[in-house]
Amino acid sequence: MPVFSKCRHTIKVYFEQRQRTAAPKPEKTRLKSVTATFTAAILAAQTLIAPLASAQGKLPLVRDVETENLLRQYAKPIFRAAGLPAGQVEIILVNDKSFNAFVPDSRRMFINLGVILDAKTPGEVIGVLAHETGHIAGNHLVRMRQAAANAQIISVVGMILGAGAAAAGAAAGSGGTTQGGAAAAMSSSAIGQRSFLAYKRTEEASADQAALRYLERTKQSPKGMLKTFEEMADQALFSARYVDPYALSHPMPRERYNALKTKAQRSKYFNIPAPKALQFKHEMVRAKLYAFTNHPSTVLKAYPPKNKSLPAQYARAVASMQRDGVRKSVPKIDALIRKMPGNPYFYELKGQALLEGGKPKQAVAPFRKALQYLPGDPQLEVWLGYAMVASNDKSLLPQAKSVLQKALRKDPNSATGYAQLAIAAGRMGDTATADLATARSLLNRGDIRGAQRYAKRAKKKLKTGTPAWQMADDILTIRAN
Structure with a gap:
């Protein structure tokens, strides 16, 4: 019985479980204001990785036996091809008709109902599952968080140096030095942001290639995946207000799509449709x-x-x-x-x-x-x-x-x-x-x-x-x- 009945619920996905071992005491630091800024920046960066945070820890989830069983059937050979242990990844349905999917960690994959509603063939859904599996198998989530941390370290160091330069300028009565300090801080912040975003683009391309390998190993056509990503590349030409959420969270420049297309079309399974x-x-x-x-x-x-x-x-x-x-x-x-x-x-x-x-x-x-x-x-x-x-x-x-x-x-x-x-x-x-x-x-x-x-x-x-x-x-x- 699907929970599309009169009993719809919003379920809190994340909650803090009891830790039976004592938590380590944080190291003391005199840079409390800088530490607070750094922590807030890291949390903001992590919302790119775990969109759950934007909903204050809550998502409108649904349960349906038939849909979940179909998604498991789609995912099982992909997970096996990726070398993921059976039962490691839970596929969770989100009651949202927009096209989106994401993995917040190595154990959960969230799929909007819109992915299935928009997909005319199984291959379009399987392609999305394969791409998200690429993020899990490639350990991108842990590494991306580290990249976010590194990017913010660059920004924080720049702020510290900029603040120091500004203070020295104020003491010397030099307005020019103050402006130079502010410029240094802004420049380092921009460098940190670009560093993180470049790393994210690299991981997306890596997940694309991993998905193609999984489809090849399981003798499935990448045509559905290519169709989905072509639409994402086309959407990149328009204003963000009209772009699908999946395209926003999985940026698809045209050159990246072209590289994917060339390799996908070489697959000997490209024109083989899904079983009837x-x-x-x-x-x-x-x-x-x-x-x-x-x-x-x-x-x-x-x-x-x-x-x-x-x-x-x-x-x-x-x-x-x-x-x-x-x-x-x-x-x-x-x-x-x-x-x-x-x-x-x-x-x-x-x-x-x-x-x-x-x-x-x-x-x-x-x-x-x-x-x-x-x-x-x-x-x-x-x-x-x-x-x-x-x-x-x-x-x-x-x-x-x-x-x-x-x-x-x-x-x-x-x-x-x-x-x-x-x-x-x-x-x-x-x-x-x-x-x-x-x-x-x-x-x-x-x-x-x-x-x-x-x-x-x-x-x-x-x-x-x-x-x-x-x-x-x-x-x-x-x-x-």
């Missing part, structure tokens, strides 16, 4: 995302009734669910199931329609069916537990609690899963588990203070030293902003 089965999956996911992120009338214009393809029927079923309600939408979803009875995502959609339509007990069966075709998926298990809890059937509570706990062990980032576990445990009289689950749910939503209130309550009821007690204790040590 993969293209079909791509079109299904695009149709689904389009339907969930646009008004039903807009969906029907893009996928009119005369379009009898399965992706079009999928989009119209989602639009009907959002516009018409359960009575009219479920027959449309059942028609999809009859055409493709082994598709777990159709049963998931039916379960969502029933759950949101006020029929949670009826939603249990389609969620079970979805798990029959996609066993062990934690998101589907969360929604099965959700339907069981919402059914208000006391006999289902023990199973709901068990299913939710099993799901959350595999996927601890589900705020909805912890919220439903809290309800199930509370109704069963297990208040300690209910309080801890509430704390975890609030924490995953970014409400640290609220999470700590419930963690404090849970800790008092839990046995000291147990994993649950330790979890509550860890939550209490997180520093709220």
